[in-house]
Amino acid sequence: MGHILSEHLMLGGKTKALVLLCAGIAGFFTCFDAYAQLRMVTYNTLTGQAFGGQQTARLPYSSTILEAIGLENVGGISKPIDVLILQEQFSMELSTQSFVDVLNSIYGAGTYARSTINGAVSSFNGGGGRPGLVYNTQSVQLIDELAFGTVGTGDLQPRASLRYQLRPVGYDASADFYVYNNHYRSDNPTSRLIEATSVRNNSDALGEGIHAIYAGDYNVTSSNVGMFQELLSSGNGQAFDPIDTLGVWHDNQFIGPTDIRHVHTQSPAVDGDPIDAEGGADGGLDDRFDFQLVTGEFLDDEGLSYIPGSYRAFGNNGTHNLNDRITSGTGASPTVLSALLNNSDHLPVVADYQLPAKMNAMLASVPTNVMQGASVGIDVFVENIANVLSVNGADELDYTITVGGSLLGSGSGTAFPLAGADMSQIFLDTSSTGFKTGIVTVASSSQQAANPVFNFPVSFTVGGGSGGEVFGVIAKDTFDESLKLNSFSQDPAVGAYSSNGDGFQQYQVGVSSSIPSQLVDDSLNGNPVDVQGMIDTSTKTDAWFGITDTVNGDNLPVSNPGEVTATWEFDVAGAFDMQVSIDMAAMGDFEASGVNGDRFNWTYQIDNGSVLPLFSSTITEDISQTYALADGDMFTLDDPVQMTTTDSEIVTLSNLLQTLTSPIDGLGDLLTIQLTAKTDGGDEAYAFDNLIIEGTTFVEFLAADFNQDGNVDDIDLTKWQMDYALGNGSDADADGDTDGADFLVWQRQYGQSTLPLLASTAAVPEPSGFLLLTLAALVSGSLTRPTR
The missing domain is CATH 3.60.10 (Deoxyribonuclease I; Chain A)
Known part of the structure; x- marks a missing residue:
C-alpha cells in the first residue's frame, strides 16, 4: 500500500480520512496500457x-x-x-x-x-x-493459432482456415477473442459451403458466449x-x-x-x-x-x-x-x-x-483509534481506468461495494472511462469498544472487466485503552504441541497401510513402532551404510510427519488411487497479515508425469472463501539435487521436488528440513490448510514438521510494557532509565512523569506478557539482586535527578 496524500480532518466528532491507499495496482491514475480500443x-x-x-x-x-x-x-x-x-x-x-x-x-x-x-x-x-x-x-497478445479444414482440389477448400486466439494486453483470459481468417474459393460454391461449415463447426465447439x-x-x-x-x-x-x-x-x-x-x-x-x-x-x-x-x-x-x-x-x-x-x-x-x-x-x-472496462479501487486510510459512538466515514474510490481515446473506446464499469466485519454501509455505481473516480463512503462500527476488523470488497459485474475484485482488510480500535498491533505466532501444529488447532484429519487414517515401507502419518523416533526406512537417516545411528533418509535419528527425537509410497494395495480409491490428504482447521479470529511456515524435506528420484506422478500440494481457505494455493510442488526433470546424510555421505539424484510459495519463491527441497514461508491473503475466523499428496515407489519420500501460522493481532499492553511489544522485560527497564525524569515516556502509573513509582510497577509486572500463548518471547528471569539494589537507590532519590 502506498500513501498519496496524508491529512486527517476532525470536524465535529466526524473523522474524514484523506490518505489514499491503493491495493492491487501500482498507482491510481498511472501505469496505463496501450490505448484500450x-x-x-x-x-x-x-x-x-x-x-x-x-x-x-x-x-x-x-x-x-x-x-x-x-x-x-x-x-x-x-x-x-x-x-x-x-x-x-x-x-x-x-x-x-x-x-x-x-x-x-x-x-x-x-x-x-x-x-x-x-x-x-x-x-x-x-x-x-x-x-x-x-x-x-x-x-494484444497472440495466445494460440490453429490451421484446420480439408484442403484439396475440386470441392475441397483451396487453403486451410486459420483461427487465432487473441487477448488484449492488461486483461485476463475472460477477454480472449477469436479471429477466423479465410480466403474462400472463387469459382466453386460447393467448396465455399464446405469451408464455411467447417468454420462454424469449429466456432460452435468453443461454446456459448464466444467472441469471434x-x-x-x-x-x-x-x-x-x-x-x-x-x-x-x-x-x-x-x-x-x-x-x-x-x-x-x-x-x-x-x-x-x-x-x-x-x-x-x-x-x-x-x-x-x-x-x-x-x-x-x-x-x-x-x-x-x-x-x-x-x-x-x-x-x-x-x-x-x-x-x-x-x-x-x-x-x-x-x-x-x-x-x-x-x-x-x-x-x-x-x-x-x-x-x-x-x-x-x-x-x-x-x-x-x-474493450472491457478496467477497474481500479482505492480506500482512504482508516484511523487507528476512534471514540466509541463516533461517526467515522471512510471514502472508497472507484475508477474505470481503461486507457481510451474517447469515451466509447471501452465498456462502462458497473460495480458494487460491500463490507464485512465491523463495518457498515454499501454502495454501487457505474464508472465511465475518462470520467475520473467515483467516491462512496462506508462507516466504521463504533458501537462497542475494543479491537475491530473488517473487509471492504469492490466488485465489478461488467462483462470481461479487468481487475474485477478488490479486497481491503481494515483494522481499528474503538475506545481509549492501551493496546496495539503485534506480529507473532497465532496458531500452530508442531506434532508435539498445538495452538488454536480446532481439528485435524487425514485420509487414509493412521494404520491403513500394511507394509512397513508405506507411510502417511505422524512419526517419532523411539516412540513409533515402525518407521519406513526411506524417511529416516540412520547413518549415525547404527546403520553406516544408509543411503537415504531425511530425519536424522541421532539428533531429532520430537515428532514429525512423513509420506512415502502412497500408491499401494491399501490405498486404491476409484477416483484417484494413491492420493492422500491431511487437513488442519485453525482458529485465526482477529488476525491479519498472516503467513504460514512449514519445515519440509524430500529425497528421491521423483516422477513429474503419468498417472502416478509425484505431488505434494498445500492449499488454504479462510472461512468459506476460495481454496487457494499455499505451497505448490513441481518435479523438475531437467535438474538434479545432491543430498547429504548425517555421516557426510553425499548422493546425487535426478528430478527433485521444487516448491513454489504464494509470493512465487521457488525452493528446491533437500533431505534436510528447511523452513518455507508463504504469505496468505484475507481475514476470517477459520483457516483451513490441506495437503494433497501422491507418491509412488519406495525410493521417494517427503517429510515435514512445525506448521506455524503467524500474523498480526491486537493486544492490550501492560502498564510497564513501555516499548509496547507485549512483554514486560529488560528492554522496558532500559527505556525507563532513558526516560527517567524527562517526561512521561515510561509513565506506568499515569501521573504524568517517569519516576521511581513507575519502576515499582515494572518490578511487579516483570516477566508478564499479553501476547497470545506461545507467541511471546522466552520467559524472563527475575531481576538480579544487584540490579534491584541499584535501582532502589535511584527510586529513593540518592541518585541525582537531571535538571530540566
Missing part, C-alpha cells in the same frame, strides 16, 4: 503469387496505406492498427514478415509481430497464398448464397453483419433505396492498371468480397464489442463511380487513393472495437 483490419494484399510473382509488401504503397489507416479519425478514435488479418500470403516468413517490417518501420522496432503457422494450400498456381496475421504487441470475428475474402456476390447463410445460421458461433447490409452486392449501387457503393471492396483498379498486369482482378469497384462478420457477443455493447459506425472499406466513402477506380472517389487523400489503386485488387476493411 482495438482497430482491426482485414486485407487481401495480393502477395501470395508463385513463379516470380509478388510475395512481399509493395512499397511505398503498403506503407502509405497502413499508416493512413492508423491516422484516420472515426468516431473520435485515431490509432495504429492493432490486428492486421491478411490473405494471399506466400508464407509467414516472407510475405507476412514483410508487413511486420513495414509497420515496425513506422512505429518502431518490436512493436509488431506475426503469426507462425503456414496453413496448407492445394496449389500456389492459382491458390492465391495463405491467410496470415500481424498484431501490435503493445495492445469471421474475416477474410469471401468471394461471394450476395448474402443469399449457401456459404454466407451457413455463417449466419443459429448456434454458438452465429455470425452477424455489423453494418446489416445484406442483399446482392455485385454490380449493384443500391439495395432498396440505400446506396451501397461504400461497402464495395473489389476491385480498386480497372483493366490496364498496373495491378491488373500483376494478376489482380480488374473491373473497378462493384463487389463486396471482404468482411468482418462477428458473433452476437460483439454487438451487445458489453465488454468487448464492435463500436457502431466504425466499420468501413478503407478509402471508400461511396463517392466513386460504380465499376470504376477507387481514385474516382473522395474517400481519402489522392496519395492514399493512388496507393490503394496500385497495391492490391482489394480494399482493406477496418472496424474499431471497444
